[in-house]
Amino acid sequence: MKVEAKLDPTPEEIVDIFNRALSKEAIVNIFAHCRVFYDGRAKSELGPGDRVIIIKPDGSFLIHQKEKREPVNWQPPGSSVGLEIKDGKLFLKSIRRKPREILEVELLKVYLISYFQAEDYEELALTGSEAEMADLIFENPSLIEEGFKPLFKEKPIKHGIVDVLGKDKDGNIVILELKRRRADLHAVSQLKRYVEAMREEYENVRGILVAPSLTSGAKKLLEKEGLEFRKLEPPKREKSKRGIQKTLFD
Amino acid sequence: MKVEAKLDPTPEEIVDIFNRALSKEAIVNIFAHCRVFYDGRAKSELGPGDRVIIIKPDGSFLIHQKEKREPVNWQPPGSSVGLEIKDGKLFLKSIRRKPREILEVELLKVYLISYFQAEDYEELALTGSEAEMADLIFENPSLIEEGFKPLFKEKPIKHGIVDVLGKDKDGNIVILELKRRRADLHAVSQLKRYVEAMREEYENVRGILVAPSLTSGAKKLLEKEGLEFRKLEPPKREKSKRGIQKTLFD
DNA sequence: GTCTTCATCTCGGAA
DNA sequence: TTCCGAGGTGAAGAC
Secondary structure, three states: OOEEEEEOOOHHHHHHHHHHHHHOOOEEEEEEEEEEEEEOOOEEEEEEEEEEEEEOOOOOEEEEOOOOOOOOEEEOOOOEEEEEEEOOEEEEEEEEOOOOEEEEEEEEEEEEEEEEOOOOOOOOEEEOOHHHHHHHHHHOHHHOOOOOEEEEEEEEEOOEEEEEEEEOOOOOEEEEEEOOOOEOHHHHHHHHHHHHHHHOOOOOEEEEEEEOOEOHHHHHHHHHOOOEEEEOOOOOOOOOHHHHHHHHHO | OOEEEEEOOOHHHHHHHHHHHHHOOOEEEEEEEEEEEEEOOOEEEEEEEEEEEEEOOOOOEEEEOOOOOOOOEEEOOOOEEEEEEEOOEEEEEEEEOOOOEEEEEEEEEEEEEEEEOOOOOOOOEEEOOHHHHHHHHHHOHHHOOOOOEEEEEEEEEOOEEEEEEEEOOOOOEEEEEEOOOOEOHHHHHHHHHHHHHHHOOOOOEEEEEEEOOEOHHHHHHHHHOOOEEEEOOOOOOOOOHHHHHHHHHO
8 A cells, every 4th residue: 555544543553554654665644742851962851732744764853844945853864763652642753863862752732643655766856056157157257247257167266265266367366156036244254255365376366156135234345345246046947858859959 | 635646547647646735734755766867956867766756845856765864855945846747757846945955756657656645743952062172162162271251152253253252351352163073174274263253353362172182183273372171061951842841849 | 016035945957 | 075156955943
């Protein structure tokens, strides 16, 4: 069976279905009234309430409250899960090694337990990333300025990795820091770090922040530091499989 | 009914259960073979496969593949969801305004649809945060060094917000940048930005990075910039409700 | 609303 | 493994 679901299961049925789901490498889904304890990089406690629990075959463990995009508690891929009965109470326990982290869920009442033996061979095709901004600049360097020559992508230097390293028409070294969204103070600090590292070894180093826009604080700091800004939106290209195949037949 | 679940539902049942879930402000949970299209800050496409779909009453929309902690596609809280039939095909559509983003799921086959009218009045009590490191330092300033006097927490300065601002026993201004985990190049750049901003207005400004440890690159940059390091772990305090109440009766 | 920063960030890639 | 930086980052707090 690819999918199974049981409303108001008994403890025996919970154990039974849970084990069957594990053996099938299915995604487990539980609606429960529960308490949650976490200890690891930090430590937390969550009192009784209704939550949705998801356990994936790769060990990922998610506990969702009824609001927010983020799980209230979780365990990352690679964790090991088990279902235990202690003093007649049901506990889901997930353990991660390195760093050692423990997530424990006391199941006070299970409303629904289900599993889904999901088959999925597709990967997300996403466009509009920073990497595509870099590609775009290499294809059309004049988007930065006339005579700009991009030379390196993701170039490791003394204190970090430069997005794009090139030269301008006068032979000055130019460092580009790309941001796919509005650039902030952090982006300026990053660019400044690269420019200062390069200026230790070379003269005439320019730094350009390339982004769709700047925060007010970023603009102030950028100007004070003598760094530059070029407005550029991340491109949305045809990236889907269908799109790629289509062009093959054009 | 607080919970409802239907295996292999017909399109009519899907619409029916979905609408009932919405009216009850329940969490909707769907096991489906589906395709996903997203357009907004970026743009993506995901071919056919089995996924778990969660729609929360606050508008959060999650699509999970069988691996990873992160949803492959999503919509944040505040989005508006709808279920439509086009050309006999079922589509879940979620729209967000500001920024405008559209998430569309073509439901090719629904294995299970369920909802959970979750009641939850509890909030996570977490300890081991950066804020608690700051509290700890204010309670015991000698953790930084003998004679250190912390003066401000989260103090806005020219180009950013300093974690802790204080003075040392010689009257020098001291800027602390706190990190709850191993500090990296970014943390050093951040501290450097604050120190340089303060040095524009004051003399004798020291910068100290306070963290459990440093990356190799962070150590190199920190030393080159004449900044300092103090090892400090984020404290794990008693923060649970039960714990707090317990101390009230002690 | 904008801005700034933290996060049990997660994730991927490279050395 | 550690290090480094992106992310449709999300979320919180301040203004």
